[in-house]
Amino acid sequence: MMDAVTVALLVIAALVFPGLLFLFVLSMLTEWWERKIVARAQARMGPSYVGPVGVLQPFADFIKLLSVKEEIRQKFATPGVAKAFAFAAIGALSATLLMLPLSPVRLAASYDIIVLSYICCVWVPFAVAVMGMSFPNPFTGAGVSRFLTLYAVCEPAFFAAILVPVALTTNVVGTPLPYSVLFTAQYSWKLWLNPATAVVMIIALGAAAVATQAKAMAHPFNIPEAEQELIAGHMTEFSGQILALNNLIHDADIAVSALLITYFFLGGPYPFPHLSVPGVILMIVKYVAVVTVVSIIKASFGRFRIEQGVAVLVKYSLIPAVIALLAAMFLSAYPVLAAGA
Amino acid sequence: MAEVIIIGTPLETLVLFALMGLAAVVAALIYLALRPKYGKRKGQAEEPYLSGEGPEIVRRSEAPSPSLFWGFILGYFRRLYVFLRDYMHTGKLSDWAAYMAGWLGLAGALALIVSIYALIWGWP
Numbered sequence: 001m002m003d004a005v006t007v008a009l010l011v012i013a014a015l016v017f018p019g020l021l022f023l024f025v026l027s028m029l030t031e032w033w034e035r036k037i038v039a040r041a042q043a044r045m046g047p048s049y050v051g052p053v054g055v056l057q058p059f060a061d062f063i064k065l066l067s068v069k070e071e072i073r074q075k076f077a078t079p080g081v082a083k084a085f086a087f088a089a090i091g092a093l094s095a096t097l098l099m100l101p102l103s104p105v106r107l108a109a110s111y112d113i114i115v116l117s118y119i120c121c122v123w124v125p126f127a128v129a130v131m132g133m134s135f136p137n138p139f140t141g142a143g144v145s146r147f148l149t150l151y152a153v154c155e156p157a158f159f160a161a162i163l164v165p166v167a168l169t170t171n172v173v174g175t176p177l178p179y180s181v182l183f184t185a186q187y188s189w190k191l192w193l194n195p196a197t198a199v200v201m202i203i204a205l206g207a208a209a210v211a212t213q214a215k216a217m218a219h220p221f222n223i224p225e226a227e228q229e230l231i232a233g234h235m236t237e238f239s240g241q242i243l244a245l246n247n248l249i250h251d252a253d254i255a256v257s258a259l260l261i262t263y264f265f266l267g268g269p270y271p272f273p274h275l276s277v278p279g280v281i282l283m284i285v286k287y288v289a290v291v292t293v294v295s296i297i298k299a300s301f302g303r304f305r306i307e308q309g310v311a312v313l314v315k316y317s318l319i320p321a322v323i324a325l326l327a328a329m330f331l332s333a334y335p336v337l338a339a340g341a
Numbered sequence: 342m343a344e345v346i347i348i349g350t351p352l353e354t355l356v357l358f359a360l361m362g363l364a365a366v367v368a369a370l371i372y373l374a375l376r377p378k379y380g381k382r383k384g385q386a387e388e389p390y391l392s393g394e395g396p397e398i399v400r401r402s403e404a405p406s407p408s409l410f411w412g413f414i415l416g417y418f419r420r421l422y423v424f425l426r427d428y429m430h431t432g433k434l435s436d437w438a439a440y441m442a443g444w445l446g447l448a449g450a451l452a453l454i455v456s457i458y459a460l461i462w463g464w465p
Contacts, residue, residue, distance in 0.1 A: 002356075006346060014360040015367055067375050083372070091365030095357045106345045109353040119357060145409070177347065241376055307416065 009105040010098070017104070018097040020090070027251035028058040030258070033288065034295045041299035058251070062244050071240030074135065079242055082134035086245040089127035092119045093252045099181040100263055101274065108182040113166050116181050117159045120260075124253055125151045131246060132234030143233025146306050147217075147224035153313045154214035154221075157207060158257070160321035164204035164328045165264045168197050171332030189267025196337050200327045205265045207321035212261060212290075213297055214313055216254045220301035223309050258290040266290070 002010070013019055032047055032055050039046025047054030073079060096119055098107055109115070125147070132144040165188040169175050173190050175183035191197040214221040225233040232238070238246050262268055266286040269279035304312060331337055348356070414422050429440060 002346065002348075006344070009344065010356070010360060011363065014364050019360070020364045020367060063375075066372070067377060070377065070379075083369075087365040087369045087372070088361070090368045091361040091363070094364035095361035098357065098360060104344065107353050107356060108345055108347050109350040111350055112353055115350065115354050115357060119361065123361075182345065241372070245372070 006105065010107075013098055013103050013105045014094060018100070018102045019094040023090075023094050023097060023252050023255065024248070026255045027248060028062065029055070030255045030291055031058040031247075031251045033291055034254070034298070037292055037295035038299045041296060062248065065244035065247070066241055069240040069243075071242060072237075074137075074237060077135045077237065079134065082131040082242055083245065085127040085130045085134075086242070086249060089124045089249045090245070090252065092123040092127075093249070093256050096120050096256055097259070100259065101182060101185050101268060102259070102263075106182050108177055108180050110177045111179045112181050113163065113179050113184070120256065121155045121159055124249065125155065128234070128246070128249060131238075131242070135237030135242075137237050139231045139236040140234055143224045143226065143230050143236065146226070146230075147234050149306060150214055150217075150221060150223060150309060150313070153310055153318055154211045157313060157317040157321045158211035158215060160318070160325050161204045161208035161211060162260060162264050164200060164321070164324045165191060167325070167328045167332055168200065172197060172335045185263035185268055186270065188264055189270045192267070196331060200324050200331065201265060203320050203327070204324040205261070207317045207324060208261055208265060209293065210313065210317035211321070212254075212257045213294060214309070214317070215257050216294055216298075217250070218294055218298035220297075220304045220312075221309050222303055223306050226303065254291070254294065258287055258294070261290050262286045 015021065035058075036046040036054070047057030050057040050060045071079065096116060097103060098105075099112060099116055100106075129144050129148055132140050132147065166179050166181075166184045168191050169184045169187045170178045170180075172194075173187045175187055177183055191201050217223075217225055223233075224230075225235060230236070235243070235246060262283065266289075268274075268286070269276075269283040272279035272282060274280070274283070429437070
């Protein structure tokens with residue numbers, strides 16, 4: 001059982017680092033970087049005036065929406081329900097980070113990849129859908145319908161893809177606990193040392209990248225939002241505080257997805273330790289690279305129609321993820337083929 | 342130094358959900374402290390936003406369930422739907438009766454075999 005000091009450490013981790021406060025700051029910085037990259041690709045300046053090179057602009061936008069702007073309440077809306085689910089989603093994303101090696105106090109259990117997928121894959125989309133439907137409107141209904149259609153494909157694809165390094169580290173590399181998030185994040189870099197596992201990892205990484213683009217609802221998968229077509233889709237009726245919370249969940253979801261890719265596929269700071277200068281630099285470089293790729297793809301594509309989006313997701317994300325998972329199972333059954341990983 | 346807490350999966354789930362709830366409550370408290378302090382204004386726009394139109398232009402705010410079902414079936418399972426329709430829907434009642442009797446007969450025969458097996462050799 002856990003003693004009082006451990007419980008206190010867990011509470012601090014959940015609220016400060018890498019929990020609530022860190023997630024908020026990371027989400028805002030991620031939004032700033034994404035806006036800068038997209039603006040650069042479109043020959044604009046992006047955020048420039050608030051703070052050095054505009055780095056505080058997302059913070060200012062968030063505070064303005066939260067503390068200054070008025071929330072327009074249409075008569076069929078239930079803003080209380082929307083906010084309750086928004087806080088649940090923020091809490092779920094904060095709790096997710098406690099399973100990664102980023103946390104000073106790390107939780108680990110056998111097969112806890114299922115817990116991660118439940119917290120991260122079910123709670124967040126469910127909360128966003130409920131938030132949208134709390135403000136009934138035909139545009140919102142159409143947006144939520146598209147959102148759920150898209151997520152019905154991209155979430156299974158994302159978690160099938162991240163199951164690949166989980167299965168391979170357990171069965172090929174060998175971890176103290178089977179199918180554990182923490183030990184996968186610590187040992188996944190070794191999978192790049194063997195050609196057989198490296199090929200499987202490349203396929204899974206590609207599938208996870210496409211799924212992340214859809215999870216981020218960035219172009220070409222900004223179908224639920226569909227500006228100029230559905231007004232703002234599931235966000236049509238959002239304003240003021242609920243819009244601030246929605247934007248925060250959106251940014252935090254991107255940040256957590258990028259962190260999962262950074263750890264599960266790119267190896268995080270390893271082989272260097274977290275608390276070393278090369279480790280920190282490597283971790284930041286990998287994280288920024290993931291967000292940059294998402295931003296460049298966002299700036300390079302137009303919007304798909306919903307059936308095109310689903311077809312592309314199935315073709316380039318779900319099917320490759322399943323193929324990589326089958327290959328990972330094969331390598332797990334014959335680990336001699338992946339000797340050296 | 343980082344501390345690794347290795348626990349059982351059910352306990353980890355409970356701990357994570359407790360911490361998720363804690364983070365959610367703290368986020369809500371921060372929100373309550375930061376939200377605007379003015380009350381709700383009278384006379385503000387309260388109708389749903391419909392490009393400047395009133396809500397009377399749409400009779401329903403959601404698509405009807407049958408339309409969603411048929412949209413999904415015809416959108417993603419058109420081939421299966423057409424195959425089943427052409428195979429089963431010949432327009433003759435006797436075809437339908439034969440089809441249903443065939444499956445129900447199979448289910449009945451299976452139930453009979455299992456029952457006889459259980460009576461003679463006992464339930465496994």
